[in-house]
Amino acid sequence: MSDAREALEIELLTEGIFRHYGVDFRHYAFASLRRRVWNSVHAEKLVTVTQLLDRVLHDTDAMERLLLQLSVNVTSMFRDPSFYRAFRDKVVPLLRSYPFIRIWHAGCSTGEEVYSMAILLEEEGLYERSRLYATDMNEAVLAQARKGIFAMNVMPEYAKNYALAGCKAQLSDYYLARYDFALFRQSLRRNVVFAHHNLVTDGSFNEFNVILCRNVMIYFDRELQGNVHRLFHASLRRFGVLALGRKESLRGTAHEHDYAELDAVEKIFRRSA
Amino acid sequence: MERVLVVVGASLGGFDAIATLLSTLSAGFPWPLAIVQHRSAEDVADTLPVMLQRRCALPVHEAEDKDPIVNGHVYVAPPDYHLLIDGGVFALSTEARVSLARPSIDVLFDSAAAAFGSSLVAVVLTGASSDGAFGAQRVKAAGGTLLVQDPATAESRVMPLAAIGAAAVDQIVPIGAMGEYLNRLAATRR
Ligand SMILES: C[S@@+](CC[C@H](N)C(=O)[O-])C[C@H]1O[C@@H](n2cnc3c(N)ncnc32)[C@H](O)[C@@H]1O
Numbered sequence: 001m002s003d004a005r006e007a008l009e010i011e012l013l014t015e016g017i018f019r020h021y022g023v024d025f026r027h028y029a030f031a032s033l034r035r036r037v038w039n040s041v042h043a044e045k046l047v048t049v050t051q052l053l054d055r056v057l058h059d060t061d062a063m064e065r066l067l068l069q070l071s072v073n074v075t076s077m078f079r080d081p082s083f084y085r086a087f088r089d090k091v092v093p094l095l096r097s098y099p100f101i102r103i104w105h106a107g108c109s110t111g112e113e114v115y116s117m118a119i120l121l122e123e124e125g126l127y128e129r130s131r132l133y134a135t136d137m138n139e140a141v142l143a144q145a146r147k148g149i150f151a152m153n154v155m156p157e158y159a160k161n162y163a164l165a166g167c168k169a170q171l172s173d174y175y176l177a178r179y180d181f182a183l184f185r186q187s188l189r190r191n192v193v194f195a196h197h198n199l200v201t202d203g204s205f206n207e208f209n210v211i212l213c214r215n216v217m218i219y220f221d222r223e224l225q226g227n228v229h230r231l232f233h234a235s236l237r238r239f240g241v242l243a244l245g246r247k248e249s250l251r252g253t254a255h256e257h258d259y260a261e262l263d264a265v266e267k268i269f270r271r272s273a
Numbered sequence: 274m275e276r277v278l279v280v281v282g283a284s285l286g287g288f289d290a291i292a293t294l295l296s297t298l299s300a301g302f303p304w305p306l307a308i309v310q311h312r313s314a315e316d317v318a319d320t321l322p323v324m325l326q327r328r329c330a331l332p333v334h335e336a337e338d339k340d341p342i343v344n345g346h347v348y349v350a351p352p353d354y355h356l357l358i359d360g361g362v363f364a365l366s367t368e369a370r371v372s373l374a375r376p377s378i379d380v381l382f383d384s385a386a387a388a389f390g391s392s393l394v395a396v397v398l399t400g401a402s403s404d405g406a407f408g409a410q411r412v413k414a415a416g417g418t419l420l421v422q423d424p425a426t427a428e429s430r431v432m433p434l435a436a437i438g439a440a441a442v443d444q445i446v447p448i449g450a451m452g453e454y455l456n457r458l459a460a461t462r463r
Binding site (some may be wrong): 003006029030031032034035036072074075215217218219222225245246247248249251252 | 335336337338339351354355357358359360364365366367368369380383384387388390415
């Protein structure tokens with residue numbers, strides 16, 4: 001019984017943005033997209049979604065603001081420490097047998113997840129032979145990720161996560177404190193490539209041993225999720241590892257049976273076919 | 274048959290209130306329930322659904338992304354995610370906290386009101402927050418039914434009072450009678 005006019009206006013908005021700017025939100029999950037669209041309508045001091053379409057079609061600055069509003073970039077270092085523990089226990093032993101390790105962080109946002117992985121690999125002695133490809137559709141978050149500078153006031157929380165993740169040293173060994181900021185060591189970035197990639201419109205660009213796509217596809221509808229799973233399956237080596245967010249699953253996708261569960265709770269899968 | 278959804282929001286003191294509500298629902302309760310209980314991000318060990326299951330005849334789950342909403346099942350929002358209703362399935366989001374909360378009751382109620390309109394029953398329980406007040410307005414604006422725990426029976430009356438102040442409540446119900454009230458509502462709307 002959803003409001004049919006509201007649904008129509010949101011459809012026209014995403015269609016208009018796609019046709020004019022080529023950015024495709026047409027298959028994002030409706031409920032959370034709707035929330036963010038209304039946040040934009042209010043932030044622009046407008047009343048209807050159709051007014052927002054009018055504005056973004058005629059004002060590229062407004063379009064920039066809308067892009068920022070529509071993407072959810074919330075992330076943190078060692079988010080879900082138990083995931084990193086499981087990765088260390090179940091994935092790291094598999095990676096040891098590879099001479100060269102390619103990892104794709106799809107939807108890396110501001111990079112906290114990538115730096116966390118770099119630290120984990122460093123501590124496991126695997127970083128030297130690893131290459132991390134960190135991609136996002138949003139240039140603004142990538143620019144921040146490349147800097148590796150995070151707010152000092154979140155470091156206590158990250159340090160707690162780091163310890164819970166079973167890491168071996170002190171998080172503060174990896175950064176310099178400068179006033180309100182933590183500058184992460186340049187060397188953590190030596191094997192990281194940050195690049196623009198849109199999961200909706202861009203294709204496969206390499207073959208990976210590990211793909212992490214956590215808390216990105218929750219914003220997609222099922223059809224788009226299916227497409228992205230096809231992309232991941234095609235980009236993952238046989239016996240490669242796929243890690244999803246802790247409340248996501250492969251259920252109902254065409255590739256459900258092409259993976260075995262490595263960790264059912266942490267949503268770590270291994271490609272079997 | 275009308276497809277109805279019950280959404281429930283609770284904060285401080287919520288565990289006992291939710292357990293009481295669930296334990297007094299009849300075993301054949303026909304509607305699905307989606308519950309937001311404010312909880313800490315670290316609470317990841319599935320404890321809330323497991324503890325509630327002990328008090329409830331209906332199957333209790335922690336909702337996952339795109340889970341279908343099945344009649345007679347109880348779904349709890351996972352910690353550190355907003356829970357939304359997206360047509361006939363659940364959706365999750367890691368968007369910023371709303372009223373300091375993730376999951377937020379307002380986010381669940383607002384999305385449920387958009388998806389279920391007059392076929393939504395929303396229940397505001399105990400809490401020391403004003404989360405749920407905006408959601409209660411959205412529920413009423415969409416023609417849904419709004420029930421609020423009688424503040425006199427709430428461990429913290431702030432949240433029930435905020436909802437009562439924000440929207441035209443259909444019924445104020447003591448917590449001990451809330452399950453029975455829903456049983457009767459379901460029986461009359463079959
Ligand atoms: C909530 S963040 C997840 C960050 C991190 N993976 C985590 O779990 O903490 C979601 C990210 O997905 C990105 N994203 C959304 N749609 C995308 C798309 N179509 N292609 C690539 N990235 C996308 C957003 O820009 C955002 O940075």
